[in-house]
Amino acid sequence: MKAIDRKLWRELWAMRLQALAIAMVIVSGVSIFIMSLSTLDSLYETRESYYRQHHFAEVFASLKRAPLSLVKRIEELHGVGADVVVRPAGARRDVAGAPLGGYASPHHPEAVNLPPRVPRRATPRRPRGRWSSPSPRDRRR
């Protein structure tokens, strides 16, 4: 071993406690960094999973009038396919301050017109209540 290398190792040994402390600080920093990245990644994954489960669209496009046959063509697009959600045009009515269905507080009800051929996954989430339908057979809780 060269004398200059001996110098390096002896001086490193002499300050081994400081070197250890510095190494631990570096290891801690790197660990926290990796944990932060993992947490962030996990949060993104959770969000994606939640949106996927509840059919939350990533892209919204509004238009006045389009045939339903367009859904099939859009679903055929690469990377879009099965996740296309069609929310047909609905009639929104704000009735602020009006009591509705036993609720005491003001409500902003929204009425959405769902054609019968729209896939179920494309329907908006219904936290509670029931679907309105002209046929009692189609009523679901």
Added chain:
Amino acid sequence: MMCSNGNDADQPSAPHAAGKRVVFHAAGLTKVYQMGEVQVQALRGVDLDLYDGELVVLLGPSGSGKSTLLNILGGLDSATSGTVYYLDHNLVQTTERELTRYRRHHVGFVFQFYNLIPSLTALENVAVVTEIAARPMRPQDALALVGLSERLNHFPAQLSGGEQQRVAIARAIAKNPDVLLCDEPTGALDSSTGVVVLEALQQVNQKLGTTTAVITHNASIGQMADRVIHLADGRISEVQVNASKVAPRELSW
């Protein structure tokens, strides 16, 4: 090692009148340090020849320009004007890279404070140099030359001041330099320890024939030299040639 710049007009003639080869030739050497708006003139036109194998003592008060002159001769500093030749190599008109090679291959330095590496033994301190030198002697031989054969494996903290300075001398001579430049090598030592260090320098000068220049404040050290060059206020005020040299052991201060 170094390349000649091809300017032969100012080159010294060798050998000189006394029959010895001129190792260093300085002419009209000036050095000005710019300290903000203040100019400090360290050298004011020094003309100097140092000859092969001689032991020269540079004597003078603080601020007389001794260290500046030695630093320029050793390639540690550059002159403001004038010429300095080491053999046929102009040290003024040269690159930093060439100066580094000049210092590495031709010059050994000994300073007042020993600058040893505390984590290496005496042997290893010398080996640091011999491992990169072109034509080194064995570190053991260099230490034997300064009388430290029994202290090879001692760390600097285990050595006295005089022994540390002798390790520094061994380190300077281990690469077989052509010139040995010593800036107050006994400045931090008491007289008896200083004598031992001076004996080591004399040994090197006599056994290896290394041209040696020693800076000192101590006039009595001049008695062991071939020549004593007195500096005052940036100029050489007197050059004294010793007809007979005194052994370091007989010096006292």
